[in-house]
Amino acid sequence: MFSNLKRLATTAAVALTTLTTLAALLAAAPPSAAQAPNSPAPSPGQKIADALRTSPVYVDAAYADSIPPARQKRLARQIEKTGLPIKVALVPVVQGDAYDGESGVFAEVVHDRLDQHDLILVTGGDKWTDSLHGFEWPGEKQQAQDAVATVTHLEEMKDAGLSERTAKAIELIARGDGTKAYEKATADLRDGSGPGSGNADRPSAADKEGGPTWLLPVAIAIALTLAAAGLFLFVRRRGRGRSNRHPGATGSPFAFPQAVFAAARTADEAALRRQAEAEVLALGEAAAQSTPASTPRLQRALDAYAAAGKVLDSARGLPDLAGVLALVAEGRDALNPDSGATPPLPLCFFNPLHGRADLRIRWRPLGRRDQLHIAACEECRAAVRARRAPEVLTDEEPGGRRVPYFEVPAEQSVWAATGYGSLLRGAEDEGLADRVGRGDFSRGRG
Numbered sequence: 394m395f396s397n398l399k400r401l402a403t404t405a406a407v408a409l410t411t412l413t414t415l416a417a418l419l420a421a422a423p424p425s426a427a428q429a430p431n432s433p434a435p436s437p438g439q440k441i442a443d444a445l446r447t448s449p450v451y452v453d454a455a456y457a458d459s460i461p462p463a464r465q466k467r468l469a470r471q472i473e474k475t476g477l478p479i480k481v482a483l484v485p486v487v488q489g490d491a492y493d494g495e496s497g498v499f500a501e502v503v504h505d506r507l508d509q510h511d512l513i514l515v516t517g518g519d520k521w522t523d524s525l526h527g528f529e530w531p532g533e534k535q536q537a538q539d540a541v542a543t544v545t546h547l548e549e550m551k552d553a554g555l556s557e558r559t560a561k562a563i564e565l566i567a568r569g570d571g572t573k574a575y576e577k578a579t580a581d582l583r584d585g586s587g588p589g590s591g592n593a594d595r596p597s598a599a600d601k602e603g604g605p606t607w608l609l610p611v612a613i614a615i616a617l618t619l620a621a622a623g624l625f626l627f628v629r630r631r632g633r634g635r636s637n638r639h640p641g642a643t644g645s646p647f648a649f650p651q652a653v654f655a656a657a658r659t660a661d662e663a664a665l666r667r668q669a670e671a672e673v674l675a676l677g678e679a680a681a682q683s684t685p686a687s688t689p690r691l692q693r694a695l696d697a698y699a700a701a702g703k704v705l706d707s708a709r710g711l712p713d714l715a716g717v718l719a720l721v722a723e724g725r726d727a728l729n730p731d732s733g734a735t736p737p738l739p740l741c742f743f744n745p746l747h748g749r750a751d752l753r754i755r756w757r758p759l760g761r762r763d764q765l766h767i768a769a770c771e772e773c774r775a776a777v778r779a780r781r782a783p784e785v786l787t788d789e790e791p792g793g794r795r796v797p798y799f800e801v802p803a804e805q806s807v808w809a810a811t812g813y814g815s816l817l818r819g820a821e822d823e824g825l826a827d828r829v830g831r832g833d834f835s836r837g838r839g
Contacts, residue, residue, distance in 0.1 A: 437491060438499075442506030445480045449473070453484040456517070459555040468559060475567040477535065478509065481559060483517040497755055497764070500528040513537045515562050517555075525562050527571075538764075540571025542757070546578035579759060662711060665746070669708075669717040673701045676724045683728055690727040693826065697724030700829035707838070712788045712798050712808055715745040716825070716834075719813040722749070723825050739814030742767035742799075744786040750815070758799075767815040807833040 435443070444451045449472045450465045460468070460483065472479045482503055486492050492499040496516045504512055513535060514528045527541030541562045544550050550558055565574055680694045688694070701720035708714050719740050726737050741747040742765075750768030756777055757764045773783035788798035788806065803810035807828050811817050814825055828834070 436506075438502035439506050441482055441484065442503055445482065445503070445507060449479060450481045451483070452481075455485045456483050456555060460559070464556050468556075468563065471560060471563050475563065477513060477567060478511045479513045479515065479563060479566060480507070481515045481563075483515075483555070483559070485517065495755060496526040497528070497766075500526070504528070504530060513566060515541055515559065515566075525558055527562065527566065535566050535569050536571030537566050538571070539575040540565035540568070543571060543574045543578045546575070662714065665711060665714045666705075666708070669701075669705055669714050669721075672718060672721045673698065673705055676701065676721050676728075679728055680724070688728055688730060690730075693824070694724045694727035696830060697721070697727060697824070697826040700826040700834075704829060704834055709838075710789075711746070712786060712806070715740070715786060715813065716808050719745055719808075720825050720829065723814065738768045739812075739817075740768075741770040741773055742812045742815040743769060743773040743783040745813040746786060747772065747784070765812075765816070767812060805837045807837050 441451055448465075448469055450469045452460045452465055468481060472481070480503075482499075484499065486496050486499050487494050492502065496518070500514050500516055503514060503516075510531070512528075512530045515537075516526045516528070518524055518526070524545045525541050527537040527539075529535060529537040543565055544558050544561050547561070550561055553561070565571055568574070676694070676698050680691065680698055683691050683694070685691050697720050701717050701724065704713055704720065705717045708717060722737075722740055729737075738750040738753065739745075741750045747770040749770075751771045752774065753766055753768050754774055754777060755764045755766055756769075769777065769783070776783040785797040785799075787795045788801050788808070789795055790801060791805070798806065799809050799812060801809045807825075810833070811825060811828060817824060
Protein backbone atom coordinates (compact mmCIF):
# COMPACT_ATOMS: atom_id res chain seq x y z
CA MET A 394 0.00 0.00 0.00
CA PHE A 395 2.76 2.39 0.95
CA SER A 396 4.59 1.50 -2.25
CA ASN A 397 1.47 2.36 -4.27
CA LEU A 398 1.16 5.69 -2.47
CA LYS A 399 4.82 6.39 -3.17
CA ARG A 400 4.34 5.67 -6.87
CA LEU A 401 1.28 7.96 -6.96
CA ALA A 402 3.19 10.76 -5.24
CA THR A 403 6.08 10.36 -7.66
CA THR A 404 3.73 10.42 -10.64
CA ALA A 405 1.98 13.53 -9.32
CA ALA A 406 5.29 15.29 -8.77
CA VAL A 407 6.40 14.49 -12.32
CA ALA A 408 3.08 15.70 -13.72
CA LEU A 409 3.27 18.90 -11.72
CA THR A 410 6.82 19.54 -12.91
CA THR A 411 5.79 18.90 -16.51
CA LEU A 412 2.82 21.27 -16.28
CA THR A 413 5.00 23.97 -14.70
CA THR A 414 7.60 23.64 -17.42
CA LEU A 415 4.96 23.71 -20.17
CA ALA A 416 3.37 26.83 -18.69
CA ALA A 417 6.74 28.56 -18.60
CA LEU A 418 7.40 27.66 -22.22
CA LEU A 419 3.99 28.94 -23.30
CA ALA A 420 4.54 32.19 -21.46
CA ALA A 421 7.91 32.72 -23.10
CA ALA A 422 6.81 31.75 -26.62
CA PRO A 423 5.16 34.36 -28.89
CA PRO A 424 1.40 33.94 -29.07
CA SER A 425 0.11 32.15 -32.16
CA ALA A 426 -2.83 33.34 -34.19
CA ALA A 427 -5.11 31.04 -32.22
CA GLN A 428 -3.71 32.30 -28.92
CA ALA A 429 -3.77 36.00 -29.84
CA PRO A 430 -5.78 38.25 -27.54
CA ASN A 431 -9.34 39.04 -28.51
CA SER A 432 -8.61 42.76 -29.00
CA PRO A 433 -8.30 43.64 -32.72
CA ALA A 434 -5.01 44.75 -34.19
CA PRO A 435 -4.55 48.52 -34.53
CA SER A 436 -5.94 49.96 -37.74
CA PRO A 437 -3.58 51.61 -40.26
CA GLY A 438 -4.91 55.00 -39.19
CA GLN A 439 -4.23 54.20 -35.55
CA LYS A 440 -0.67 53.09 -36.33
CA ILE A 441 0.01 56.35 -38.16
CA ALA A 442 -1.49 58.38 -35.31
CA ASP A 443 0.64 56.50 -32.77
CA ALA A 444 3.76 57.18 -34.84
CA LEU A 445 2.91 60.89 -35.08
CA ARG A 446 2.83 61.12 -31.30
CA THR A 447 6.51 60.20 -31.31
CA SER A 448 7.60 62.26 -34.31
CA PRO A 449 5.74 65.00 -36.22
CA VAL A 450 6.74 63.38 -39.52
CA TYR A 451 5.48 60.01 -40.74
CA VAL A 452 6.62 58.75 -44.13
CA ASP A 453 5.29 55.55 -45.64
CA ALA A 454 7.78 53.05 -47.05
CA ALA A 455 6.53 53.93 -50.55
CA TYR A 456 8.07 57.42 -50.12
CA ALA A 457 11.19 56.33 -48.26
CA ASP A 458 13.44 56.97 -51.26
CA SER A 459 12.05 60.49 -51.72
CA ILE A 460 12.32 61.40 -48.04
CA PRO A 461 14.99 59.25 -46.32
CA PRO A 462 15.29 59.17 -42.50
CA ALA A 463 17.88 61.97 -42.40
CA ARG A 464 15.57 64.26 -44.37
CA GLN A 465 12.64 63.29 -42.15
CA LYS A 466 14.60 64.48 -39.12
CA ARG A 467 15.31 67.80 -40.83
CA LEU A 468 11.60 68.25 -41.52
CA ALA A 469 10.85 67.41 -37.89
CA ARG A 470 13.33 70.07 -36.70
CA GLN A 471 11.78 72.58 -39.11
CA ILE A 472 8.35 71.86 -37.63
CA GLU A 473 9.63 72.19 -34.06
CA LYS A 474 11.05 75.63 -34.84
CA THR A 475 7.64 76.88 -35.99
CA GLY A 476 6.07 76.14 -32.62
CA LEU A 477 2.89 75.10 -34.43
CA PRO A 478 0.98 71.79 -34.05
CA ILE A 479 2.04 70.63 -37.52
CA LYS A 480 2.08 66.94 -38.43
CA VAL A 481 3.17 65.50 -41.76
CA ALA A 482 1.70 62.15 -42.84
CA LEU A 483 2.87 61.13 -46.30
CA VAL A 484 0.99 57.96 -47.16
CA PRO A 485 -0.14 56.86 -50.64
CA VAL A 486 -3.91 57.13 -50.79
CA VAL A 487 -5.34 55.19 -53.71
CA GLN A 488 -8.78 54.23 -54.94
CA GLY A 489 -10.16 51.15 -53.22
CA ASP A 490 -8.25 51.59 -49.96
CA ALA A 491 -9.70 52.26 -46.51
CA TYR A 492 -9.93 55.97 -47.33
CA ASP A 493 -11.64 55.60 -50.72
CA GLY A 494 -8.64 57.25 -52.34
CA GLU A 495 -9.39 60.67 -50.80
CA SER A 496 -6.90 62.59 -48.71
CA GLY A 497 -9.72 64.36 -46.88
CA VAL A 498 -11.02 61.05 -45.52
CA PHE A 499 -7.48 60.03 -44.57
CA ALA A 500 -6.94 63.33 -42.75
CA GLU A 501 -10.15 62.93 -40.77
CA VAL A 502 -9.17 59.41 -39.74
CA VAL A 503 -5.75 60.53 -38.51
CA HIS A 504 -7.26 63.53 -36.74
CA ASP A 505 -9.79 61.36 -34.93
CA ARG A 506 -7.13 58.83 -33.87
CA LEU A 507 -4.77 61.53 -32.64
CA ASP A 508 -7.53 63.08 -30.54
CA GLN A 509 -5.68 66.40 -30.71
CA HIS A 510 -7.71 69.61 -30.55
CA ASP A 511 -5.26 71.90 -32.37
CA LEU A 512 -3.79 70.22 -35.42
CA ILE A 513 -2.37 71.16 -38.80
CA LEU A 514 -1.94 68.11 -41.02
CA VAL A 515 -0.03 67.91 -44.30
CA THR A 516 -0.81 64.81 -46.34
CA GLY A 517 0.39 63.40 -49.63
CA GLY A 518 -1.55 63.16 -52.86
CA ASP A 519 -4.61 61.05 -53.49
CA LYS A 520 -6.26 59.39 -56.48
CA TRP A 521 -7.05 62.79 -58.00
CA THR A 522 -3.75 64.63 -57.75
CA ASP A 523 -0.22 64.09 -56.55
CA SER A 524 -0.15 67.52 -54.92
CA LEU A 525 0.17 67.92 -51.18
CA HIS A 526 -2.95 68.72 -49.16
CA GLY A 527 -3.31 70.81 -46.02
CA PHE A 528 -5.91 70.47 -43.26
CA GLU A 529 -6.40 72.47 -40.09
CA TRP A 530 -8.44 72.07 -36.90
CA PRO A 531 -10.14 74.12 -35.61
CA GLY A 532 -10.78 77.00 -37.99
CA GLU A 533 -8.22 78.36 -40.42
CA LYS A 534 -5.95 80.49 -38.25
CA GLN A 535 -2.82 79.54 -40.20
CA GLN A 536 -4.65 79.23 -43.53
CA ALA A 537 -2.99 75.83 -43.96
CA GLN A 538 -5.19 74.64 -46.81
CA ASP A 539 -4.31 77.56 -49.05
CA ALA A 540 -0.67 77.57 -47.92
CA VAL A 541 -0.14 73.96 -48.97
CA ALA A 542 -2.12 74.42 -52.19
CA THR A 543 0.18 77.31 -53.12
CA VAL A 544 3.17 74.97 -53.45
CA THR A 545 1.78 73.44 -56.64
CA HIS A 546 1.61 76.86 -58.37
CA LEU A 547 5.06 78.14 -57.47
CA GLU A 548 7.48 78.23 -60.39
CA GLU A 549 10.38 77.35 -58.10
CA MET A 550 8.61 74.12 -57.10
CA LYS A 551 7.90 73.00 -60.66
CA ASP A 552 10.58 70.29 -60.69
CA ALA A 553 11.06 69.97 -56.92
CA GLY A 554 10.91 66.61 -55.18
CA LEU A 555 8.49 65.56 -52.47
CA SER A 556 10.93 66.51 -49.73
CA GLU A 557 11.42 70.06 -51.01
CA ARG A 558 7.69 70.56 -51.57
CA THR A 559 6.91 69.39 -48.04
CA ALA A 560 9.50 71.77 -46.58
CA LYS A 561 8.02 74.63 -48.62
CA ALA A 562 4.52 73.78 -47.39
CA ILE A 563 5.71 73.95 -43.77
CA GLU A 564 7.39 77.28 -44.47
CA LEU A 565 4.22 78.77 -45.98
CA ILE A 566 2.08 77.48 -43.11
CA ALA A 567 4.41 79.10 -40.59
CA ARG A 568 4.04 82.47 -42.37
CA GLY A 569 0.29 82.41 -41.77
CA ASP A 570 -0.70 84.17 -44.99
CA GLY A 571 -1.60 81.15 -47.11
CA THR A 572 -4.62 82.76 -48.73
CA LYS A 573 -2.65 85.79 -49.88
CA ALA A 574 0.14 83.55 -51.17
CA TYR A 575 -2.35 81.34 -53.02
CA GLU A 576 -4.07 84.28 -54.69
CA LYS A 577 -0.71 85.70 -55.75
CA ALA A 578 0.50 82.36 -57.12
CA THR A 579 -2.70 81.81 -59.13
CA ALA A 580 -3.19 85.40 -60.31
CA ASP A 581 -1.97 84.53 -63.80
CA LEU A 582 -4.58 81.78 -64.05
CA ARG A 583 -7.42 84.13 -63.15
CA ASP A 584 -6.47 87.06 -65.37
CA GLY A 585 -5.27 84.99 -68.33
CA SER A 586 -1.69 86.23 -68.14
CA GLY A 587 -0.14 82.83 -67.61
CA PRO A 588 2.09 81.05 -70.11
CA GLY A 589 0.30 80.29 -73.35
CA SER A 590 -2.61 82.58 -72.54
CA GLY A 591 -1.74 85.26 -75.07
CA ASN A 592 -0.69 87.92 -72.60
CA ALA A 593 -0.37 91.26 -74.40
CA ASP A 594 2.71 92.13 -72.35
CA ARG A 595 4.63 89.24 -73.86
CA PRO A 596 5.87 89.67 -77.47
CA SER A 597 4.69 87.07 -79.92
CA ALA A 598 7.01 84.96 -82.03
CA ALA A 599 6.14 87.08 -85.09
CA ASP A 600 7.13 90.25 -83.24
CA LYS A 601 10.46 88.76 -82.21
CA GLU A 602 11.28 87.62 -85.71
CA GLY A 603 10.06 90.83 -87.36
CA GLY A 604 7.36 88.92 -89.26
CA PRO A 605 4.00 90.42 -90.27
CA THR A 606 1.53 90.59 -87.40
CA TRP A 607 -1.57 91.01 -89.60
CA LEU A 608 -1.58 87.29 -90.43
CA LEU A 609 -2.67 86.32 -86.93
CA PRO A 610 -6.07 88.11 -86.94
CA VAL A 611 -6.81 86.81 -90.42
CA ALA A 612 -5.96 83.26 -89.41
CA ILE A 613 -8.15 83.56 -86.32
CA ALA A 614 -11.08 84.88 -88.38
CA ILE A 615 -10.81 81.98 -90.84
CA ALA A 616 -10.54 79.47 -88.02
CA LEU A 617 -13.60 80.89 -86.27
CA THR A 618 -15.66 80.76 -89.47
CA LEU A 619 -14.76 77.11 -90.05
CA ALA A 620 -15.37 76.29 -86.42
CA ALA A 621 -18.78 77.93 -86.50
CA ALA A 622 -19.79 75.89 -89.54
CA GLY A 623 -18.50 72.72 -87.94
CA LEU A 624 -20.33 73.46 -84.71
CA PHE A 625 -23.59 74.07 -86.57
CA LEU A 626 -23.37 70.71 -88.34
CA PHE A 627 -22.37 69.00 -85.12
CA VAL A 628 -25.38 70.41 -83.25
CA ARG A 629 -27.77 69.35 -85.99
CA ARG A 630 -26.46 65.78 -85.99
CA ARG A 631 -26.54 65.58 -82.21
CA GLY A 632 -30.08 66.98 -82.11
CA ARG A 633 -31.28 64.19 -84.43
CA GLY A 634 -29.55 61.43 -82.49
CA ARG A 635 -30.53 59.77 -79.24
CA SER A 636 -27.25 59.98 -77.39
CA ASN A 637 -27.39 60.02 -73.59
CA ARG A 638 -24.72 62.74 -73.60
CA HIS A 639 -26.17 66.15 -74.42
CA PRO A 640 -23.82 68.65 -76.10
CA GLY A 641 -24.99 71.73 -74.27
CA ALA A 642 -22.38 74.16 -73.01
CA THR A 643 -19.43 71.91 -73.68
CA GLY A 644 -15.86 72.72 -74.51
CA SER A 645 -14.29 76.04 -73.66
CA PRO A 646 -17.33 78.34 -73.42
CA PHE A 647 -15.42 81.42 -74.59
CA ALA A 648 -13.43 79.93 -77.46
CA PHE A 649 -15.87 81.14 -80.15
CA PRO A 650 -17.93 84.30 -80.70
CA GLN A 651 -20.98 84.62 -78.47
CA ALA A 652 -23.26 84.68 -81.53
CA VAL A 653 -22.21 81.14 -82.43
CA PHE A 654 -23.02 79.87 -78.97
CA ALA A 655 -26.32 81.74 -78.97
CA ALA A 656 -27.34 79.80 -82.10
CA ALA A 657 -26.07 76.56 -80.62
CA ARG A 658 -28.01 77.13 -77.41
CA THR A 659 -31.21 77.75 -79.37
CA ALA A 660 -30.79 74.56 -81.37
CA ASP A 661 -29.92 72.51 -78.30
CA GLU A 662 -32.73 73.94 -76.23
CA ALA A 663 -35.44 72.74 -78.60
CA ALA A 664 -34.15 69.17 -78.57
CA LEU A 665 -33.55 69.18 -74.84
CA ARG A 666 -37.01 70.55 -74.13
CA ARG A 667 -38.58 67.67 -76.05
CA GLN A 668 -36.43 65.21 -74.14
CA ALA A 669 -37.36 66.81 -70.80
CA GLU A 670 -41.09 66.70 -71.64
CA ALA A 671 -40.84 63.00 -72.44
CA GLU A 672 -38.94 62.29 -69.22
CA VAL A 673 -41.51 64.13 -67.08
CA LEU A 674 -44.38 62.24 -68.69
CA ALA A 675 -42.59 58.92 -68.17
CA LEU A 676 -42.01 59.76 -64.49
CA GLY A 677 -45.69 60.59 -64.04
CA GLU A 678 -46.76 57.29 -65.64
CA ALA A 679 -44.34 55.32 -63.47
CA ALA A 680 -45.58 57.06 -60.31
CA ALA A 681 -49.23 56.41 -61.27
CA GLN A 682 -48.50 52.68 -61.55
CA SER A 683 -46.90 52.55 -58.09
CA THR A 684 -48.57 52.08 -54.71
CA PRO A 685 -47.52 53.29 -51.24
CA ALA A 686 -47.20 49.68 -50.11
CA SER A 687 -44.66 48.78 -52.81
CA THR A 688 -43.03 52.23 -52.96
CA PRO A 689 -42.39 53.73 -49.51
CA ARG A 690 -41.06 56.96 -51.01
CA LEU A 691 -43.88 57.44 -53.48
CA GLN A 692 -44.80 60.88 -52.10
CA ARG A 693 -41.25 62.10 -52.74
CA ALA A 694 -41.53 60.86 -56.32
CA LEU A 695 -44.83 62.70 -56.76
CA ASP A 696 -43.27 65.87 -55.34
CA ALA A 697 -40.40 65.56 -57.82
CA TYR A 698 -42.90 65.05 -60.66
CA ALA A 699 -44.84 68.18 -59.68
CA ALA A 700 -41.64 70.22 -59.31
CA ALA A 701 -40.30 69.02 -62.67
CA GLY A 702 -43.53 70.05 -64.38
CA LYS A 703 -43.44 73.44 -62.70
CA VAL A 704 -39.88 74.13 -63.82
CA LEU A 705 -40.55 72.82 -67.33
CA ASP A 706 -43.51 75.15 -67.80
CA SER A 707 -41.37 78.24 -67.20
CA ALA A 708 -37.92 77.01 -68.26
CA ARG A 709 -35.98 79.74 -70.05
CA GLY A 710 -32.86 77.90 -71.16
CA LEU A 711 -30.52 74.98 -70.74
CA PRO A 712 -29.90 75.47 -66.99
CA ASP A 713 -33.63 75.21 -66.22
CA LEU A 714 -34.09 72.25 -68.55
CA ALA A 715 -31.13 70.56 -66.90
CA GLY A 716 -32.94 71.17 -63.61
CA VAL A 717 -35.97 69.34 -64.99
CA LEU A 718 -33.79 66.31 -65.73
CA ALA A 719 -32.27 66.50 -62.24
CA LEU A 720 -35.76 66.52 -60.70
CA VAL A 721 -36.78 63.57 -62.85
CA ALA A 722 -33.70 61.68 -61.66
CA GLU A 723 -34.66 62.46 -58.06
CA GLY A 724 -38.18 61.17 -58.70
CA ARG A 725 -36.91 57.99 -60.38
CA ASP A 726 -34.65 57.33 -57.42
CA ALA A 727 -37.61 57.70 -55.06
CA LEU A 728 -39.57 55.10 -57.03
CA ASN A 729 -36.73 52.61 -56.65
CA PRO A 730 -37.32 50.75 -53.36
CA ASP A 731 -33.63 49.79 -53.19
CA SER A 732 -32.29 53.35 -53.40
CA GLY A 733 -33.16 54.42 -49.86
CA ALA A 734 -30.17 52.89 -48.04
CA THR A 735 -27.54 54.00 -50.54
CA PRO A 736 -28.98 56.86 -52.62
CA PRO A 737 -27.63 57.01 -56.19
CA LEU A 738 -25.40 59.88 -57.16
CA PRO A 739 -27.08 62.94 -58.70
CA LEU A 740 -26.31 64.31 -62.15
CA CYS A 741 -22.82 65.60 -62.89
CA PHE A 742 -22.11 68.77 -60.93
CA PHE A 743 -20.10 70.47 -63.66
CA ASN A 744 -22.61 69.81 -66.40
CA PRO A 745 -25.77 67.85 -65.51
CA LEU A 746 -26.37 67.32 -69.24
CA HIS A 747 -23.48 64.81 -69.06
CA GLY A 748 -25.85 62.50 -67.20
CA ARG A 749 -25.51 60.61 -63.93
CA ALA A 750 -22.29 61.14 -61.99
CA ASP A 751 -19.92 58.23 -61.50
CA LEU A 752 -18.38 59.18 -58.16
CA ARG A 753 -17.78 62.00 -55.71
CA ILE A 754 -14.59 64.04 -55.72
CA ARG A 755 -13.14 66.95 -53.81
CA TRP A 756 -12.76 70.07 -55.94
CA ARG A 757 -11.79 73.62 -55.14
CA PRO A 758 -12.88 76.36 -57.55
CA LEU A 759 -10.07 78.62 -58.70
CA GLY A 760 -9.52 81.45 -56.25
CA ARG A 761 -11.65 79.84 -53.54
CA ARG A 762 -10.39 78.69 -50.16
CA ASP A 763 -12.90 75.94 -49.47
CA GLN A 764 -13.20 72.57 -51.17
CA LEU A 765 -16.45 71.16 -52.45
CA HIS A 766 -17.38 67.48 -52.26
CA ILE A 767 -19.25 67.06 -55.51
CA ALA A 768 -20.52 64.36 -57.84
CA ALA A 769 -18.86 64.21 -61.26
CA CYS A 770 -18.99 62.12 -64.39
CA GLU A 771 -15.94 60.18 -65.52
CA GLU A 772 -14.89 62.78 -68.10
CA CYS A 773 -15.06 65.72 -65.70
CA ARG A 774 -13.29 63.71 -63.02
CA ALA A 775 -10.47 62.99 -65.45
CA ALA A 776 -10.23 66.69 -66.31
CA VAL A 777 -9.95 67.68 -62.64
CA ARG A 778 -7.36 65.01 -62.06
CA ALA A 779 -5.30 66.31 -65.00
CA ARG A 780 -5.70 69.87 -63.65
CA ARG A 781 -7.75 70.90 -66.65
CA ALA A 782 -10.95 72.92 -66.51
CA PRO A 783 -13.89 70.51 -66.93
CA GLU A 784 -16.74 71.21 -69.32
CA VAL A 785 -19.29 73.30 -67.46
CA LEU A 786 -22.86 74.34 -68.08
CA THR A 787 -23.06 78.12 -68.33
CA ASP A 788 -25.80 80.47 -67.25
CA GLU A 789 -26.43 84.16 -67.68
CA GLU A 790 -25.81 86.64 -64.89
CA PRO A 791 -28.25 89.54 -64.39
CA GLY A 792 -25.83 91.76 -66.33
CA GLY A 793 -25.94 89.45 -69.36
CA ARG A 794 -22.47 87.90 -68.96
CA ARG A 795 -22.33 84.11 -69.30
CA VAL A 796 -20.54 82.33 -66.46
CA PRO A 797 -20.43 78.78 -65.08
CA TYR A 798 -23.88 78.23 -63.61
CA PHE A 799 -22.48 77.68 -60.10
CA GLU A 800 -20.99 81.20 -60.11
CA VAL A 801 -24.45 82.77 -60.28
CA PRO A 802 -25.42 84.04 -56.79
CA ALA A 803 -27.18 81.26 -54.89
CA GLU A 804 -30.16 83.46 -54.06
CA GLN A 805 -30.74 83.98 -57.77
CA SER A 806 -30.44 80.35 -58.87
CA VAL A 807 -31.62 77.22 -57.10
CA TRP A 808 -29.28 75.28 -59.39
CA ALA A 809 -26.23 77.21 -58.18
CA ALA A 810 -27.37 76.79 -54.58
CA THR A 811 -27.73 73.02 -54.90
CA GLY A 812 -25.31 72.05 -57.67
CA TYR A 813 -28.24 70.12 -59.20
CA GLY A 814 -28.19 67.89 -56.12
CA SER A 815 -24.45 67.56 -55.51
CA LEU A 816 -24.44 70.09 -52.67
CA LEU A 817 -27.43 68.47 -50.93
CA ARG A 818 -25.47 65.42 -49.83
CA GLY A 819 -26.60 64.30 -46.39
CA ALA A 820 -29.80 66.36 -46.50
CA GLU A 821 -32.11 63.36 -46.69
CA ASP A 822 -35.09 65.41 -45.49
CA GLU A 823 -34.69 67.99 -48.26
CA GLY A 824 -34.05 67.52 -51.97
CA LEU A 825 -34.35 69.52 -55.15
CA ALA A 826 -38.09 68.98 -55.23
CA ASP A 827 -38.43 70.44 -51.73
CA ARG A 828 -36.46 73.53 -52.76
CA VAL A 829 -38.62 74.07 -55.83
CA GLY A 830 -41.79 73.33 -53.88
CA ARG A 831 -41.07 75.97 -51.26
CA GLY A 832 -40.50 78.61 -53.96
CA ASP A 833 -36.71 78.82 -54.36
CA PHE A 834 -36.96 78.44 -58.15
CA SER A 835 -39.64 81.12 -58.52
CA ARG A 836 -37.91 83.57 -56.15
CA GLY A 837 -34.62 83.22 -58.01
CA ARG A 838 -36.30 84.04 -61.29
CA GLY A 839 -38.23 86.93 -59.79
